[in-house]
Amino acid sequence: MDGNSAGHGEAAPADAARFPLPSEIADAPGAEGWRSMYPYFTRFQPDDDKRFWFYNSMHFPEPMPAFDTITAEVPYSAIGANTARVFVFPTTLGIEHRIVNGRVYITANPVTDPEEIGRRAAVFGERAGYYYENWDTLQAGWKTRIKALIDEITAVTVPSLPEFEELEVVTGSTGVAQNHYVRENFHRCIDLFSVMWHHHTEFLMLGYGAYVVFFQFCKQAFPEISDQAVARMVAGIDVIMYRPDDELRALARLAVEAGVDDLFTEGCSPPSVLAALAGRGEGGQAWLAALERAREPWFNVSTGDGFYHHHRSWSDDMTVPFTALPRYVAQVRSGLLADRPTEALRAERERIAAGYRDLLGSAGEQAAFDQMLGLCRVVFPYVEDHKFYCEHWFTTQFFGKIREFGALLARYGVLAEAEDVFQLHHTEVDQALSDVMLAWAAGAPPLGAAHFRPIVAERKRMLEALRGWSPPPALGPVPEALNDPAVHMLWGVTQQTIEAWLRPSSDVVRGCGASSGVVEGPARVLTDVNQIGEIRDGEILVCPVTAPSWAPVFGKIKAAVSDIGGSMSHAAIVAREYGMPAVVGTGDATKRISTGQLVRVDGDRGIVQVIG
């Protein structure tokens, strides 16, 4: 499967080492009570020792705050529903997840009985066929639905619980007081989040399915083809993912035109620049107005991937855009700021596709190639763009609303501060809100302060302790063969990855070569996206995983290395665009490389070497 493994030499047999069993994991010191943060259905069961699990550090690179487990619970509920129940994928049911020491482990649930596969295939053919045949129309409908959903979550209000209700409640005879809407509107947020994830996964597996089929055809026709060459034939050019970065470039140009570019210096602080702009007359006003226009919706990109409440969006925290702006401003001044060369990228994509097509053995194969590649390009706008609508735009609004409910709880003293709401599971938030609803109605103080505040304090302490725990990359028996292309594509996990996890060598980190080239430079290890401002020109970014909002950083770095990710992961796509080497899916580069170490990144071979 792994086109970049040719240089890896013979892998030793995998029986020499093994992963711990789930039951063998000891509680992280100082966080022995971690189970109290998570629902019972996320715990490892005795029988789970018999299955292979891997740590989903791609989506969950940090210990889970209690509320944030909703970003595992709801997506896995939705994706399994779509694959197993709605479209009835013949060979795949859903994904199961477990939490241990605050980390999310997952396993895919396969169907192996040929008879069962056949029975499911008949259903799948009709249902998936309908979607493929009507993809464009259905996708247009999807976009309408998801935008309506974003409008709906944005419009949700958090009741203010005034001393006396508005007169209209009486004159309009609405018959319902504000405290009712505390619960209704909170539930509305949770329900909309669930609907969003059902929409999110509605097209996803079908989209990836088309890619998997093309990918496997290419690997069969061209056994030596790299994963990235396949990805480059499919990749979209006008992808929404690049739009926030494009907006920043436009803002940099405007800063120079409006004569306010002197304010954008390396390390500048967003609030002070914004304050200074307000006092810079027409130019400053024009720039601030342009910023406001760009913010909705393009600054709704999260600094993470929409899976943690503290991965704030650009709109919430302008550190990321203001880290990129000084560099773009400098490039505008020196005439070096170029737009994405979309025409050249398009031509290159066609050149590569034509190059491989020409090498096929027959006109029949070429026609099949055209069909498969054509289908990939039909489905890919969805695969590439859904993240902005779902994980970024919608989720930024969602966490914002929950934060407002947190502010309500803080105002009533149940929590010390609004942000503490994320230390409670959504069912616990439900309880806390009931407490406030009753208290407002009764005219008495809520009882939650004594109950929840110690819990929140203890959980914050435990999360800190859990940060110090190194999760094994996988748990349970090593599978005889791990050739699930979806697992490879989404998580970069292959037999080679597993072997590398089992046998880490001291100075070589192996992963999936996702963008070619070889460079050397000092490493900058970021385990938390909020450190993004620390990156300096010419450094090599080493991070757990990257998300679209990281794109501006790619203008500063020489290469990208990530713990998790396959050839279609965000870091891979952006690195190819920027023409810089990238190695993704290393498993543990952030643990084995330290900031300041000199490293050599070989994006052709998928190797990162510490050289000094």
Add this chain to the structure above:
Amino acid sequence: MIPRFVCGIADVGAADAASAGGKAAALGELTRAGMQVPRGYVITAAAFGLAMDALDPSGAIRGALGELPGDDLAALASAAAGLRARITAAPLPSGLAVDISRAYEELGAAAVAVRSSATMEDSPEASFAGLQDTYLAVRGADAVLDRVRACWASLYNDESVAYRRRQGIGEDGLAMGVVVQRMLSPRAAGVMFTRSPVNGDRSVVAIEGTWGLGSALVAGEVTPDSFTVSKVTGEITGRRIGAKLRAHSFMPNGQGVSAQPMPPALRRSPCLTDDEARALALVGRQIEDHYGVPQDIEWALLGDSPGGPALHAEPADRIVLLQSRPETVWSAHDRTPIATPKPRAGDHVLARFRRAL
């Protein structure tokens, strides 16, 4: 047309395999395709014919060889040895010796490689043996003449003669060309296939190389470095660095070609940079395009000495080619189509997901 006995490499092309031999024709064709080959000249099949007619005017000796039964190996060996002795002992017709010597002087009277250039498909074993019929670091006109005769004599190797008898190939019209080229002192050399030798993939060029002359690789004295380069994207998708314990090198002022141990630091160092590997792959692809079929190519990369400093020239300008012939192993395979068009594009996915992953 009056047969020419000696001509320039650029004077022959792919169509001249019968008159100049396959190797000469290939080298000539490469120069016509714009590739760099070592300077040199060709001694044609007509020259061979002239020399053979001089030492066996009636053709009786060759005719007798052709009458021997294929299973009488002792008789074949004895007759072949006799003929070889005659060829290596007989002086060349004087005009021919003058032509060859003059061409050698025009080449600068420097050390040369004298290489046999067969006019017919030889046996698989003999084609390997044919690699041995290259004489390196030959210096002086008389030595060149000796080596030319040795090349001609190799046509009557025991194995070659036995092969022809087994296959019922007559001795009439048998001929051989010889190529004389300036010696190279390459930094690295090797072979490349314009498809994967492992799985037949036509989208890559597979390169094997070692320090110094390619003879160390051909003789199996080193584990070469191997590179797999995509023809389409230029990516290097595979790379294995071999243990190149020694190198064959040519000493322009010394004793010719010798095998020397490589310094430990260079044994495990790649003999090609990424740019050089990509430049070689591009040349491979150009040759394949020129011929229209995958090629098996011998190459050298100019430099001062094995593993020594690279010359200050673009990689493409340092590549010299020594041979190119059609790849035969995978070309003979008939591949069943991997996929055929389906009524609807989505049917490819539906079919895939009906099978277990």
